[in-house]
Amino acid sequence: MEKSSSNLKLANSTKPMFFTILGIISFITIFFLYMGYLHHKFVLELILKEEQNIASKIYSNTLRNVVLRYESVANNILINEEIIDAFEHNDRKELLNLTAPIYKKLSDENPYLKIMHFHTKDTKSFLRLHKPEKFGDDLSSIRHMINKVNKTKTKQIAMEAGRYGVYYRLALPVFNKKDDFLGVFEFGININYILDTFNKNYDFQSxxxxxxxxxxxxxxxxxxxxxxxxSNDYYSIESDLNHLCACKTSTLCNCTTAPVCNCKDDKGCNCIATTIKTDSLSIIKNKGSSSVIFTVNTIKDISNKEIGKILFVKNLNFYTDKLDMIKNISIVSGIVLLLLSLYMMRKIFNNYINIVNSYQSKLEIKNRTLLKLVNVDHLTKIHNRKSIETILIKELKRAKRYNHELSLIIFDIDNFKNINDTYGHNIGDKVLKSIAKVVANSIRESDYFGRWGGEEFIVISTETSMDNALLVAEKIRESISTYDFEEAEKITCSIGVAEYTSEDTHQSIVHNADTALYKAKHSGKNRVIFHEHS
Incomplete structure (x- = not known):
């Protein structure tokens, strides 16, 4: 009887302790599960925002690269005296003969180049290379971009909807040798180029x-x-997003889930929820697949009127699968193994760190790729003008601060136009690539080398006096003149050298070197001239 009574007292005394421990473990488990939910939500939001930032950067850089590429081509076309002369004298037939091969080559290289167009000063079509049989029509009522170039005589870049589609357009004023304004020259890239770039190269669908x-x-x-x-305001054009709306026919009908697009019947039709019509990020789930859909940019024309939007879709299965796995592990471990709640919290935290680190690594790789695209000349793979100009400004500040010497070398390929005219632009491009390699092997590790524009290059020689810079320049000149260019005859260059003074800015030292280069060109070419300070 006493034994039974003591057991009863022990049981009664352990009840509060048992419920206390159970309460603590339950609290820890609930807290643990709640932290798992917050972790799931936080990581997903972070991933979505980063995907949107990546898409925005790619979009901006794609447009920037289009401008850099076709502005360079347009400038080469507009320095051709025969082309300018034919345009000035309204010789459409001769202008077509001169420019048709250029258009064919460019459109073969990029099928999305759909427009190459000469306009008169009063915004009439003079020559459409893409439709040479159609000319003379007045476009002033619909081509506001061309009107603006004719009015301001300045370059204009914008998206613009025409009669046949939406194009990213680059329009440049055309001048003759006397600097008389003749009209407008225009390139137009179909907007599908941007969509295709995302779809093929960056694992986005658009x-x-x-x-x-x-x-x-x-x-x-x-x-x-x-x-x-x-929707009530938009049509979707040539969509490849069949996993979002796999409609079999063109007949529209009403679905029961407030869809954006529907089919005649519901079989095989997976509709997008109307919530994605906003600019905010949205998650859509379809047959076990998760994707994020968002708008990076509203397309507006030069008058700031909306043309449309581009929606981007990114598959998130890699991330959501991992996050769902973590969530499930949290729930199972909380119900079945309450005593392991602290251990599971640590595991989830580690998994969270791994996912973020994994995603951050991929993001850093993409950012490095984007940075390279921004700073490297696409043809020669050396610094482009923006990059080398940034370096020059930085090095001039350093030279001024520490009273270091610095010299600037600018050189230009002699008679390069003859190479393009004789052998074609492909050979000209190969020559520029070879020259970049020759010069890169001729300069010092401390020198910076970049393409200034066209066939003009620049070398920044840090902590280098004029005498030493002249030795470097002479080595460059000799390396080019003695190199065996398989693509063309002997090639030479003219070089101008300028030494930094405390009064110099980056514009003035470039001007000084350019002046010396000009003297070298007009002193017989294939030589080095240095700038003498007055």
Whole structure:
């Protein structure tokens, strides 16, 4: 009886302790599960925002690279005296003969180059290389970008909707040798180039939405467009996002889930929820697949009127699968093994760190790739003008601060136009690549080397006097003149050298070196001239 009574007292005394421990463990477990939920939400939001930032950077750099590429080509075209003369004298036939091969080559290289167009000063079509049989029509009522170039005589870059589609356009004023304004020259890249760049190179899928009033103008001239109604305001154009709306027919109907696009019947039609029509990030789930959809940019024309939007879709299965796994592990461990709650919290935290670190590593790789695209000349793989100019400004500040010497070398390929005219632009490009390699092997490790523009290059020689810079320049000149260029005859260069003084800015030292280069050109070429300070 006493034994039974003592057992009862022991049981009664351990009850509060048992419930206390159970309460503590339950609290830890609930806290643990809540932290798992917050972790899931935080990491997912971080991933979504970073994906949107990456897409925005790629979008901006894609447009920037288009401008750099085709502005360079346009400038080469507009320094051709025969082309300018034919345009000035309204000789359409001769202008077509001179420029048609250029357009064919460019459109073969990039099928998305759909427009190469000469306009008169009063915004009439003079020559469409893409439709040479159509000319003389007055475009002033619809081509506001061309109107602006004619009015301001300055370069204009913008998205613009035409009769046949939406194009990223570069329009440049055309002048003759007397600096008389003749009209406008224009390149147009179909917007599908941007969409294709994302789809093929960056693991994004993209969807073009056009305002309905814009679409109606385009559709009137191009009945072959594949489209579907996206909302009350937009049509989606040539969508490849069949996993979002796999409609089998063009007949629209009403679904029961407030969809954006529908089919005649619901079989095989997976509709996008209307929530994605906002500019905010949205998650869509379809048959076990998770994706994020968002707008990077609203497309506006030069008058700031909306043309449409580009929606970007990124598959998130890699991340959501891991996050769902962590979430499930948290729930199972909390129910089945309460005593392991602290251990599971540590495991989830470690997994969280691994996921973030993994994602951060991939982001850093993408950022390094973007940085390289921004700073490297696409042809010669050396510093481009923006990059070398930034380096020059930095080195001039350092030279001024520490009273160091610095010299600047600018050189230009002699008679390079003859190489392009004789052998073609492909050979000219190969020559520029070879020269970049020759010079890179001729200069010192402390020198910076970049392409200034066209066939003009620049070398920044840090902590280098004029005498030593002249030795470097002479070595460059001799290396080029003695190199065996398989693509063309003997090639030489003219070089100008300038030494930094305390009064110099980056503009003035470039001007001084350029002046010396000009003297070298007009003193017989294939020589080095240094700038003498007065």
């Amino acid at each position: 969807l073009l939405l056009l305002k309905k009033n814009i679409f109606e103008i385009i559709y009137e001239n191009n009945k072959n467009i594949t489209y579907s109604s996206y």
